Amino acid sequence: MQIFLRDAAQFLPLLLQGVKFTLLVTAGSLILSTLLGLVWALMRVSGIGWLALIAKLVVNGLRGIPILVQLFYIYFVLPELGIALSALQASILGLGIAYSAYQSENFRAGIEAVDHGQIEAAQSIGMGWGMMMRRVILPQAVRIVLPPYGNIMVMMLKDSSQASTITVAELTLQGSLIASSTFKNMTVYSLVALLYLCMSLPLIGFVGWLERRFGKETRR
Amino acid sequence: MSASMIEITGVTKSFGAFPVLKGITANVNKGEVVCLIGPSGSGKSTILRCINGLESYDGGAITIDGVRVDRSQPSITGIRTAMAMVFQRFNLFPHRTALENVVEGPIFVKKEPAAQAIARGRDLLARVGLGDKVDAYPGQLSGGQMQRVAIARALCMQPKAILFDEPTSALDPELVGEVLSVMKSLAEDGMTMLVVTHEMGFAREVADRVLFLDGGVIVEQGPARDVLGAPSHPRTQDFLRRVLKPI
Numbered sequence: 001m002q003i004f005l006r007d008a009a010q011f012l013p014l015l016l017q018g019v020k021f022t023l024l025v026t027a028g029s030l031i032l033s034t035l036l037g038l039v040w041a042l043m044r045v046s047g048i049g050w051l052a053l054i055a056k057l058v059v060n061g062l063r064g065i066p067i068l069v070q071l072f073y074i075y076f077v078l079p080e081l082g083i084a085l086s087a088l089q090a091s092i093l094g095l096g097i098a099y100s101a102y103q104s105e106n107f108r109a110g111i112e113a114v115d116h117g118q119i120e121a122a123q124s125i126g127m128g129w130g131m132m133m134r135r136v137i138l139p140q141a142v143r144i145v146l147p148p149y150g151n152i153m154v155m156m157l158k159d160s161s162q163a164s165t166i167t168v169a170e171l172t173l174q175g176s177l178i179a180s181s182t183f184k185n186m187t188v189y190s191l192v193a194l195l196y197l198c199m200s201l202p203l204i205g206f207v208g209w210l211e212r213r214f215g216k217e218t219r220r
Numbered sequence: 221m222s223a224s225m226i227e228i229t230g231v232t233k234s235f236g237a238f239p240v241l242k243g244i245t246a247n248v249n250k251g252e253v254v255c256l257i258g259p260s261g262s263g264k265s266t267i268l269r270c271i272n273g274l275e276s277y278d279g280g281a282i283t284i285d286g287v288r289v290d291r292s293q294p295s296i297t298g299i300r301t302a303m304a305m306v307f308q309r310f311n312l313f314p315h316r317t318a319l320e321n322v323v324e325g326p327i328f329v330k331k332e333p334a335a336q337a338i339a340r341g342r343d344l345l346a347r348v349g350l351g352d353k354v355d356a357y358p359g360q361l362s363g364g365q366m367q368r369v370a371i372a373r374a375l376c377m378q379p380k381a382i383l384f385d386e387p388t389s390a391l392d393p394e395l396v397g398e399v400l401s402v403m404k405s406l407a408e409d410g411m412t413m414l415v416v417t418h419e420m421g422f423a424r425e426v427a428d429r430v431l432f433l434d435g436g437v438i439v440e441q442g443p444a445r446d447v448l449g450a451p452s453h454p455r456t457q458d459f460l461r462r463v464l465k466p467i
Contacts, residue, residue, distance in 0.1 A: 115311075117307060117309050117311035118311060118313065120274055120305075120307065120311060121305075121307065121311035121312070123273075123274060123300065124272055124274065124300055124304070124305035124307075125300065125301065125304070125324065125325035125373070125377060126297045126298070126300040126301040126325065126329040126330075127325075127328070127329055128297070131328060135324070136313055139315045140313075140314065143315075
């Protein structure tokens with residue numbers, strides 16, 4: 001135990017540097033995937049055929065390609081086309097785009113779950129499509145969407161480890177670097193696992209809080 | 221008689237191959253209360269929804285004060301704000317309080333100053349007997365209370381007419397009266413109303429005219445007393461017999 005603690009004290013600063021990148025990648029790709037996902041979802045429910053079709057093709061394309069391949073594509077192929085991104089930028093972009101497909105399906109399900117009578121009520125007081133979405137449909141869809149959104153957030157936190165494959169020194173990569181140079185596999189990976197838990201458990205708690213917060217007003 | 225406000229001329233509509241409206245011609249004058257009655261599937265609600273542009277129609281014309289109702293034209297927004305709608309299932313916004321529901325249209329669609337709309341909204345909620353429920357969410361209200369909020373929401377738009385689509389059909393029987401009495405007081409104040417209803421007592425007491433629809437056509441129309449009291453068409457007679465003595 002003493003050895004574990006001593007090693008932990010030694011490794012922790014390095015691992016915490018990795019935590020910093022894990023959080024950066026997660027936050028960046030979460031924001032990007034949420035915004036993009038909302039765009040795809042709104043295109044899908046816009047009622048405009050060609051917009052919906054484009055969104056559908058994009059979403060299915062993104063869902064059909066492994067995230068790793070998408071990351072490699074952005075990091076290794078784009079430079080050949082003259083678009084060079086840093087590893088951090090590429091990982092945020094790649095994970096953000098890849099996850100936007102899942103976000104989009106979640107948002108669309110939430111939007112379509114709102115009672116059709118709400119659309120009619122909004123139309124009957126003269127609201128256009130944009131105002132109806134903003135003031136009537138999306139606020140109600142948020143409530144439906146939050147639990148699966150929480151899941152996606154936690155999955156994205158963990159999947160940020162895929163950024164290690166394109167050299168982002170996030171937690172998993174830092175861990176494996178330390179482990180391979182010290183052979184203290186048990187100590188290092190226990191710490192890595194604990195650090196992921198330290199990040200994901202509060203996140204799960206935060207989503208629970210959000211659900212209570214948004215559920216309150218419409219409680220029956 | 222004053223000029224007619226809602227003019228419906230030869231309106232037809234099909235859902236796929238199934239014709240729901242087979243040439244409806246009718247009108248509603250300013251200040252008039254017209255009840256639409258008839259068996260389910262007769263096209264009553266569809267007409268109402270066409271007037272507000274919630275449904276499109278295939279043939280004929282509907283005009284509101286001379287402006288044609290056309291869902292594809294920008295004028296539809298003005299028509300919708302002028303033809304307020306009260307739904308069978310209330311369709312209140314569950315994430316907004318009673319007052320917020322009532323002032324949503326005036327503030328955000330008609331761009332009225334908020335203070336003015338809120339003052340009117342409070343008055344209207346008081347008028348429908350819900351002065352103490354201003355800050356309640358729909359989930360905290362009974363069906364009758366929700367429908368009265370919906371009526372206040374319609375009134376707050378300061379519409380030319382209100383369209384009621386079976387406003388009491390989703391209510392427990394003991395809550396029907398409170399909604400009907402609000403509607404009756406509106407009628408007494410001269411509000412133009414087109415009401416799809418199964419409440420024959422309300423129709424008899426409040427309506428200036430009653431239209432009986434069956435199979436997408438107006439079978440019979442006239443003063444409430446005549447259509448409900450002494451129907452001349454066998455289908456009207458049969459319908460009323462079944463509605464009034466269901467067993």
